[in-house]
Amino acid sequence: MDIRLLLDRPTAAEREAVDRVLGSATSDWDGGGPSRADGHVARGGRATRRRRHLLLPALHAVQDESGSISRGALGYICERLSIPPAEAYGVATFYALFDTGKPRAPVMVHVCDDLVCMRRGGAELRIRIEETLGPEREGAGERSWGSSPCLGQCDRAPAALVHTAGTGYETLAPYDGVTSQVTIGQDRGELTLLRRAGVVDPASLDSYRAAGGYSMLDRAIGIGPEGVIASLEISGLRGRGGAAFPIGAKWRGVAEAMGPDKFVIANADESEPGTFKDRVLMEGDPFALIEALTIAGFATGATKGFIYVRGEYPVAETLLAGAVAQAYEAGLLGRDVAGAGFTFELELRRGAGAYICGEETALFASIEGHRGEPRQKPPFPTECGLFGRPTAVNNVETLVAVLAVLEMGAETFASIGTERSKGPKLFCVSGDVTRPGVYEVPFGTTLRHMLDLAGVGGSGRVGAVLVGGAAGAFVGPESLDMELTFEGAGAVGAGLGSGALIVFDDETDFGPVLARIARFFRDESCGQCVPCRIGTVRQEEALVRIATGRTIGGLEEERTRLGDLARVMTDASICGLGQTASTAIQSAMRLGLAGAP
Amino acid sequence: MSDPSVTVTVDGRDLEVPAGVSVLDACRVGGADIPTLCFGPTMTPANACRVCVVEVEGSRTLVPSCSRRVEEGMRIGTESDRVLHSRRLVMELLGSASELDRAGGDLPRWMELSGADPSRFGEAEPEKGRQPPSPGHGHESIPGRAATVFEPVKVEDELYVRDYSRCILCYRCVDACGVEHQNTFAIAVAGRGFDAHISTEFDVALPDSACVYCGNCVAVCPTGALVGKIEYDMREEGVWDETRQEVTRTVCSYCGVGCNLDLHVQEGRIVKVTSPHDHEVTQGNLCIKGRFGWSYVGSGQ
Numbered sequence: 001m002d003i004r005l006l007l008d009r010p011t012a013a014e015r016e017a018v019d020r021v022l023g024s025a026t027s028d029w030d031g032g033g034p035s036r037a038d039g040h041v042a043r044g045g046r047a048t049r050r051r052r053h054l055l056l057p058a059l060h061a062v063q064d065e066s067g068s069i070s071r072g073a074l075g076y077i078c079e080r081l082s083i084p085p086a087e088a089y090g091v092a093t094f095y096a097l098f099d100t101g102k103p104r105a106p107v108m109v110h111v112c113d114d115l116v117c118m119r120r121g122g123a124e125l126r127i128r129i130e131e132t133l134g135p136e137r138e139g140a141g142e143r144s145w146g147s148s149p150c151l152g153q154c155d156r157a158p159a160a161l162v163h164t165a166g167t168g169y170e171t172l173a174p175y176d177g178v179t180s181q182v183t184i185g186q187d188r189g190e191l192t193l194l195r196r197a198g199v200v201d202p203a204s205l206d207s208y209r210a211a212g213g214y215s216m217l218d219r220a221i222g223i224g225p226e227g228v229i230a231s232l233e234i235s236g237l238r239g240r241g242g243a244a245f246p247i248g249a250k251w252r253g254v255a256e257a258m259g260p261d262k263f264v265i266a267n268a269d270e271s272e273p274g275t276f277k278d279r280v281l282m283e284g285d286p287f288a289l290i291e292a293l294t295i296a297g298f299a300t301g302a303t304k305g306f307i308y309v310r311g312e313y314p315v316a317e318t319l320l321a322g323a324v325a326q327a328y329e330a331g332l333l334g335r336d337v338a339g340a341g342f343t344f345e346l347e348l349r350r351g352a353g354a355y356i357c358g359e360e361t362a363l364f365a366s367i368e369g370h371r372g373e374p375r376q377k378p379p380f381p382t383e384c385g386l387f388g389r390p391t392a393v394n395n396v397e398t399l400v401a402v403l404a405v406l407e408m409g410a411e412t413f414a415s416i417g418t419e420r421s422k423g424p425k426l427f428c429v430s431g432d433v434t435r436p437g438v439y440e441v442p443f444g445t446t447l448r449h450m451l452d453l454a455g456v457g458g459s460g461r462v463g464a465v466l467v468g469g470a471a472g473a474f475v476g477p478e479s480l481d482m483e484l485t486f487e488g489a490g491a492v493g494a495g496l497g498s499g500a501l502i503v504f505d506d507e508t509d510f511g512p513v514l515a516r517i518a519r520f521f522r523d524e525s526c527g528q529c530v531p532c533r534i535g536t537v538r539q540e541e542a543l544v545r546i547a548t549g550r551t552i553g554g555l556e557e558e559r560t561r562l563g564d565l566a567r568v569m570t571d572a573s574i575c576g577l578g579q580t581a582s583t584a585i586q587s588a589m590r591l592g593l594a595g596a597p
Numbered sequence: 598m599s600d601p602s603v604t605v606t607v608d609g610r611d612l613e614v615p616a617g618v619s620v621l622d623a624c625r626v627g628g629a630d631i632p633t634l635c636f637g638p639t640m641t642p643a644n645a646c647r648v649c650v651v652e653v654e655g656s657r658t659l660v661p662s663c664s665r666r667v668e669e670g671m672r673i674g675t676e677s678d679r680v681l682h683s684r685r686l687v688m689e690l691l692g693s694a695s696e697l698d699r700a701g702g703d704l705p706r707w708m709e710l711s712g713a714d715p716s717r718f719g720e721a722e723p724e725k726g727r728q729p730p731s732p733g734h735g736h737e738s739i740p741g742r743a744a745t746v747f748e749p750v751k752v753e754d755e756l757y758v759r760d761y762s763r764c765i766l767c768y769r770c771v772d773a774c775g776v777e778h779q780n781t782f783a784i785a786v787a788g789r790g791f792d793a794h795i796s797t798e799f800d801v802a803l804p805d806s807a808c809v810y811c812g813n814c815v816a817v818c819p820t821g822a823l824v825g826k827i828e829y830d831m832r833e834e835g836v837w838d839e840t841r842q843e844v845t846r847t848v849c850s851y852c853g854v855g856c857n858l859d860l861h862v863q864e865g866r867i868v869k870v871t872s873p874h875d876h877e878v879t880q881g882n883l884c885i886k887g888r889f890g891w892s893y894v895g896s897g898q
């Protein structure tokens with residue numbers, strides 16, 4: 001394939017930024033200029049295209065450097081990686097953190113306007129910022145601003161993410177006086193998953209080891225891959241990322257696939273509104289994730305792993321990058337890990353502002369350098385995952401829970417919780433509460449108990465709790481005795497989802513809340529399939545009409561229309577985003593939260 | 598070696614079909630009438646429009662028949678209330694966002710058959726043209742209006758026109774230009790969600806892109822979003838009339854490959870050239886000379 005490029009050239013700074021990621025050009029195919037020895041034979045074409053997975057890191061490098069992605073810079077990346085420019089443009093324009101339009105101000109403030117921040121000072125913050133910086137995305141000069149979906153800082157609202165060209169990202173949470181990022185709501189007493197978070201120095205391997213770190217890798221090596229997988233099966237540990245799939249079965253599937261060419265991935269894309277537990281784990285105890293993923297590689301026989309961390313988590317990213325480097329240095333990654341004779345390479349990848357990239361097949365596409373579009377399952381990732389190879393994807397909390405299984409023993413782990421929901425679980429409590437933060441409780445704890453721990457704020461009376469984030473469901477005050485388990489949530493028509501619990505007091509006007517949830521899905525749909533691409537738009541339009549009292553044909557007709565949309569999105573969308581885009585709204589309709597006639 | 602076969606049930610009838618065929622093929626063998634939009638017979642299914650969904654017992658959601666293979670014992674339903682609902686809603690959603698009055702093939706028929714009413718989502722919003730993509734940055738909807746994919750029509754050369762207000766984002770043109778046929782990759786999907794659209798890099802005009810004007814994208818477009826310039830002009834003038842066209846099969850004389858050409862002639866004038874989809878060499882594809890070479894004859898160049 002010949003690549004035809006635009007005539008624009010990169011600036012020296014852009015070229016250097018790209019070269020820092022891709023190395024210097026080596027053959028004519030990747031922009032090094034023809035060498036005489038090449039003659040008519042073009043060498044290196046296939047090897048170059050195999051580097052397509054470096055597209056996202058290269059785009060980040062340019063965006064970080066210049067604050068936008070110019071024609072010349074995109075062309076240079078395409079030349080280096082042998083990617084058709086139309087495709088690379090398609091990838092760049094998929095992500096919210098990349099600017100491909102007119103050059104942007106050097107400083108860009110992404111202000112969260114999602115569910116929690118908007119009730120916790122975010123609305124006032126927006127007005128203030130607009131007064132000083134001008135209209136959204138238009139402010140000229142040094143600084144500009146734009147609104148952003150949930151930044152995963154709901155415990156420290158109102159939050160903003162500031163990007164400075166040439167410097168990088170910085171989280172301001174709360175905006176006017178940053179507080180500690182490890183917000184553990186309860187007394188430290190009996191913590192397991194969060195035991196080290198906020199106690200160890202997250203930047204120090206020695207500190208981690210002194211607190212017992214890496215002893216579970218030794219234990220895993222001692223009992224062997226089969227021992228690890230059997231323990232996980234006995235433990236009953238199920239995925240904490242939303243789908244609640246048993247981890248033992250997943251790892252066994254990958255372990256049984258032939259050959260070393262397979263992958264394990266930590267899904268750290270945490271973008272569900274109201275969810276911040278993975279962030280607290282990574283910022284408080286980053287080595288734990290690396291140790292757990294190394295155990296995943298050992299148990300499944302995968303020699304390579306990735307951590308895909310959301311682009312809006314600069315602190316976690318920096319800490320993880322440092323931790324990976326230290327682990328390599330200490331011989332805990334790479335060839336012959338810990339002297340035990342197995343190889344495990346680990347790479348960190350940064351998302352760029354796309355909720356959908358947390359969906360596992362979209363995550364593969366994103367790492368591979370394609371648009372983050374999910375694909376139909378089956379085939380499942382354990383059979384056909386990253387680069388078409390068997391892959392085990394797990395949520396950060398799930399992986400950290402693997403350490404707990406090994407530490408306390410599978411039977412003990414299985415004795416915590418209920419029949420179908422076992423072990424300790426993290427919940428992210430935010431909204432109208434007095435002590436927002438991450439809470440670790442045994443499965444089976446009731447919603448009422450969680451609210452007692454966090455303290456209902458606002459009017460002091462609960463209007464509804466959104467369980468599981470935007471993809472979850474509202475439950476009313478009559479359901480506070482529900483058990484927070486997979487089965488308990490199912491019984492009241494919700495799901496635990498990501499473990500987000502967003503509390504709304506009884507004075508809440510739910511019209512705008514529902515419209516905001518609908519806008520989230522409209523903005524975050526990948527756009528691939530019709531039910532979701534257009535259905536999420538029609539759903540949002542209907543909720544805006546209801547919230548502003550301009551219904552088409554009255555409320556009953558709007559309800560019917562929303563019901564029809566919910567049905568097609570749930571039944572016929574490709575992936576979980578479209579399939580759950582109407583769950584919260586339908587639950588609110590059932591509870592009569594909005595548009596009561 | 599004879600193909601192994603599997604037994605499936607379609608709408609209650611047992612059928613024996615070759616292993617490895619799609620659910621769609623099996624349903625059609627069984628006589629079921631199932632619409633498809635993004636699916637092209639010579640291409641790998643894009644699995645995007647979801648109009649072909651059917652019920653498969655044991656599956657939580659509906660299943661896209663075009664891109665799912667049959668399995669032994671599969672029980673398939675093509676006429677359940679659930680299937681008909683999704684089919685109608687997909688047609689309604691498409692019709693509410695794109696102009697479909699020039700769509701060919703099955704699209705108008707299914708719009709009718711499914712009972713779709715695209716107008717139920719409100720009056721179309723005023724034409725505003727596409728903004729540069731800014732995915733995820735909060736798109737305000739205009740209360741009471743239904744957003745559309747409107748874009749000003751792109752006329753950049755004498756060969757073909759891109760009228761993306763008619764686009765249903767079926768990915769067919771992208772696949773035809775890329776991996777499936779042409780290997781040129783001049784166009785791709787850019788933007789995200791409802792803003793996703795077909796574009797060259799930075800939306801440059803086609804002559805500045807990698808396009809080689811093979812027109813294979815035009816050949817696969819189901820909605821008239823991509824259309825030959827002559828056809829576009831004639832439609833705009835209201836003189837395009839397929840009932841008055843004759844189609845003559847001939848062999849292209851530009852090179853030695855021997856592509857079949859179908860010349861569409863209206864009032865003595867060649868108005869369009871296509872290539873039969875069932876031709877074993879071309880599978881419907883041509884190059885610039887075969888597809889557009891004749892227009893120079895007509896225009897006296």
Ligand SMILES: Cc1cc2nc3c(=O)[nH]c(=O)nc-3n(C[C@H](O)[C@H](O)[C@H](O)COP(=O)(O)O)c2cc1C
Nearest residue numbers: 239240241267269270358359360394395398576577
């Ligand atoms: C739209 C969408 C977004 C998702 N985002 C995440 C995410 O940010 N983090 C995550 O762990 N799982 C996410 N998931 C679930 C993953 O697809 C996958 O099930 C999970 O990572 C598996 O890990 P687990 O078994 O440990 O839960 C998402 C799913 C969907 C449909």
Ligand code: SF4
Nearest residue numbers: 526528529532575578
């Ligand atoms: S359901 Fe939505 S996010 Fe998922 S593939 Fe379809 S358009 Fe993309």
Ligand code: SF4
Nearest residue numbers: 774808809811812814
């Ligand atoms: S005419 Fe051919 S090369 Fe040009 S965009 Fe269409 S398929 Fe691609």
Ligand code: SF4
Nearest residue numbers: 764765767768770818
């Ligand atoms: S231009 Fe035509 S072929 Fe291309 S995606 Fe749109 S409708 Fe499909």
Ligand code: FES
Nearest residue numbers: 636646647649663
């Ligand atoms: S024809 Fe099957 S998804 Fe479009």
